[in-house]
Amino acid sequence: MDIKDIIKNKRIEKGLTMKELAEKVGVSEATISRWESGEISNMKHKGIILLANALDISPNVIMGWEDLPEPPQEEKEKVKILAREAGDLSDVQIDLLRSMIQQFKEGKR
Template sequence: MNIKDIIKQKRLECGYTMKELAEKVGVSEATVSRWESGNLATMKHTKIMLLAKALKISPAMLFDAPASPSLSLTQQEETHIKKYRQLDADGKERVDYVLNMEYKLANERAEKEEESLG
């Protein structure tokens, strides 16, 4: 399935109009229409992330890629996951909070960089 088909299918499954999805992602309705028509050349990383969130899917699903089977982790990532699994609920909540904040900051930096590049 193509990205354009995935976007449209998931939008309809969520019950969104193009306008509603556009508002959730922060783009125009015409942009959503272009995405669903296959014009994805100017799709920014930050918009892919917001689109995936709005459609309640992983960004990998937009590219019809299986999320888990092809996932390869570094040794450090495996160690972090093992440590995370040993935490209690409060510890996991704190780690999740810090990770989400760092992720948000990284996206904001990327967005500013994209804006400065034009």
């Protein structure tokens, strides 16, 4: 998996928007977008560390020196179910769903 895909997948997995991740890392939303598109491949050391911390992964994963650990099979099945259910939702509905999931995680619902 490419670094750009790792960043995007982990951001989505954590339920973060590009803007939220940018705020955590201290960069612009455009920078996150360029990292995820592969437009920027030479990240600064500090950015790698902050990004890894925000995504709860090792900097070695971002650098491509280490693979992401495989999620347990049960987790994979849950993700497949959610993906099937959300398949025909609009972008606005998906954003709302992400927000709701984040609120559940934070214990607000």
